[in-house]
Amino acid sequence: MxxxxxxxxxxxxxxxxxxxxxxxxxxxxxxxxxxxxxxxxxxxxxxxxxxxxxxxxxxxxxxxxxxxxxxxxxxxxxxxxxxxxxxxxxxxxxxxxxxxxxxxxxxxxxxxxxxxxxxxxxxxxxxxxxxxxxxxxxxxxxxxxxxxxxxxxxxxxxxxxxxxxxxxxxxxxxxxxxxxxxxxxxxxxxxxxxxxxxxxxxxxxxxxxxxxxxxxxxxxxxxxxxxxxxxxxxxxxxxAYHARLAGDTAERAASRNGEPSGPCRVHEVRAVAGDGSIRERFTEGEPMALEVWLYAEQGLEEGRVSVGIRDSAGNDLGSQTVDRVLLRPGQLERLRLHFPGLPMREGRFVVAVAVRNGDGSTELAVADPALELSVFSEDSAGGGPIRLGGSWELPGGDSA
Ligand SMILES: Nc1ncnc2c1ncn2[C@@H]1O[C@H](COP(=O)(O)OP(=O)(O)OP(=O)(O)O)[C@@H](O)[C@H]1O
Ligand SMILES: [Mg+2]
Missing domain, CATH: 3.40.50.300 (P-loop containing nucleotide triphosphate hydrolases)
Incomplete structure (x- = not known):
């Protein structure tokens, strides 16, 4: 060496x-x-x-x-x-x-x-x-x-x-x-x-x-x-990095001709904590927003954006889709999916984002994995991926 x-x-x-x-x-x-x-x-x-x-x-x-x-x-x-x-x-x-x-x-x-x-x-x-x-x-x-x-x-x-x-x-x-x-x-x-x-x-x-x-x-x-x-x-x-990002979309246009809405990409996905900081580690129940930055060269009239979360074993935990998303041409546009409190208890999670056309028939852009998150539990109450919650009613009518 x-x-x-x-x-x-x-x-x-x-x-x-x-x-x-x-x-x-x-x-x-x-x-x-x-x-x-x-x-x-x-x-x-x-x-x-x-x-x-x-x-x-x-x-x-x-x-x-x-x-x-x-x-x-x-x-x-x-x-x-x-x-x-x-x-x-x-x-x-x-x-x-x-x-x-x-x-x-x-x-x-x-x-x-x-x-x-x-x-x-x-x-x-x-x-x-x-x-x-x-x-x-x-x-x-x-x-x-x-x-x-x-x-x-x-x-x-x-x-x-x-x-x-x-x-x-x-x-x-x-x-x-x-x-x-x-x-x-x-x-x-x-x-x-x-x-x-x-x-x-x-x-x-x-x-x-x-x-x-x-x-x-x-x-x-x-x-x-x-x-x-x-x-x-x-x-x-x-x-050069900026120029490349713009050039990227042109390249994709060439490889995907005939697409109704033109090339589109998921520019960046990040998790924003309640205090506005961007991070990948959260505590269970913390407020958090997933921030998705999208770019559509020629704009997108009616996009369908989905965010999905998987656990570290690859099991789907849930997803959220929003319809009729309008992206202006040639601009980075931001969507946020707000969680008042994170539903996961503990572990590492993968976030994936997909953009489809209006009827969902064509995938225009996908980022998978888009982001990895670690969530920590405040206590060790119960097991499993979610906090089950609920309140007990005991024999005799007492509650716990
Ligand atoms: N331990 C690992 N096992 C399998 N794949 C990995 C591992 N670490 C990184 N990769 C893969 O290598 C590629 C580069 O990952 P890397 O974390 O270096 O990217 P990055 O530029 O730091 O991205 P980011 O901006 O999201 O932090 C990705 O495709 C990622 O999935
Ligand atoms: Mg990195």
Whole structure:
């Protein structure tokens, strides 16, 4: 492997393949009777990516949902090994990739600082000396002895960020996570990131917020379907990304001629919490809105938009469809599906979105998976995917 200096990253021909199992809909008995093997499909989340990041540089990664950004960061963090290619990352790596990763839900904030730091290879004595600073920065003094499963997404992020900044990394990896913090804390993070950069640290930064990319990054990489489309000055790459989004729709038009309403796509799907923050972790019963951004090149007169949710085993939990959606031509349009309280109890869930024509006969655009959500339960009352609720009436007429 190539020798690299601390803070330097060299990647050549990087690829990462995943095998996913398809179709859980048949019962095991049926599958055995039919002598079927589980069907798998191969996904190349990344393909043939070259990466050169120099010490002290801030490097952005942009691209649509599923384009491979997080996968690339996970390679850099050594969470995944590359399936192809060669990668060298110099020095210590601090990362904030998935909120809650590296934390144990039943441990307290303080215990998790030790756990997280040990994953980074830090000595206990170092953590002893910096513990107060870490908790302080995260503004979690009052919650440090509570198990982190009771934390909000923003609190998780604060603690994760604070630990990542205190491990004195040479390379800092950040994936979209700052978005869950409130505005004041985000500002504080950006301050800290600047400071880190001024001190000569290397940053690799994934964000859907293009202003943030332009603000933080010197150079950037544009991914599409796992492939590297462009690398260059951050502002140029962000521009290329926008141009690509527009061009995309033209390409689809060519491949789908004769469609009544012209090409259409699901641009982005995200989950917005009650306080307006965008995140993927929620607590049962929390208010949440699924925000669906759609784009129809030539507009759509009467669209039918469906949102479906599956559990991690692939079982459909429910769906919602809205008819007669009007999309203006050439504009990103937003729909929101509001939930006053999330109906799922606990687990990981996949959200899928489909757009059909007025009578539902033609699928115009689909995003599946569009989004993955984690939901945590506040307590352990009952089991199963939903909170059954209801009230008891006992013999003798008492209620409980
Ligand atoms: N552990 C995994 N197992 C199977 N497939 C995976 C896994 N991780 C990622 N993928 C697939 O690889 C592709 C790239 O995913 P990745 O999470 O890197 O995208 P992303 O650019 O970070 O998207 P987003 O903007 O939604 O965060 C997707 O098709 C995804 O389904
Ligand atoms: Mg991602």
């Amino acid at each position: 190539t020798e690299v200096a601390p803070g330097q990253i060299r990647g050549r021909g990087l690829g990462r393949r995943f095998l996913i199992r398809l179709s859980h809909s048949r019962s095991l008995k049926e599958a055995i009777l039919r002598r079927e093997l589980p069907k798998t499909r191969e996904i190349w989340a990344l393909r043939d990516v070259d990466l050169d990041v120099e010490p002290g540089e801030a490097f952005g990664i942009v691209g649509r949902n599923g384009s491979g950004k997080s996968t690339l960061l996970k390679l850099l963090a050594h969470i995944y090994a590359p399936s192809t290619g060669m990668l060298a990352v110099g020095g210590r790596v601090g990362s904030l990739i998935e909120i809650g990763a590296g934390f144990h839900p039943d441990f307290t904030g303080v215990e998790n600082v030790y756990l997280n730091a040990s994953i980074y290879g830090l000595k206990r004595t170092y953590v002893d000396a910096h513990l107060d600073e870490i908790i302080d920065f995260a503004e979690l003094e009052a919650f440090k002895d509570a198990p982190v499963r009771t934390y909000s997404s923003g609190m998780y992020m604060r603690l994760g960020f604070s630990v990542a900044m205190h491990v004195q990394p040479d390379v800092l990896l950040l994936d979209e996570v700052l978005a869950v913090g409130d505005v004041a804390f985000q500002e504080k993070c950006y301050e800290r990131i600047w400071e880190f950069k001024r001190g000569g640290g290397t940053i690799v930064f994934v964000s859907h917020d293009e202003r943030a990319v332009a603000r933080v990054c010197d150079r950037a990489l544009l991914l599409e379907e796992g492939r590297q489309l462009e690398t260059g000055p951050a502002a140029e790459v962000v521009r």
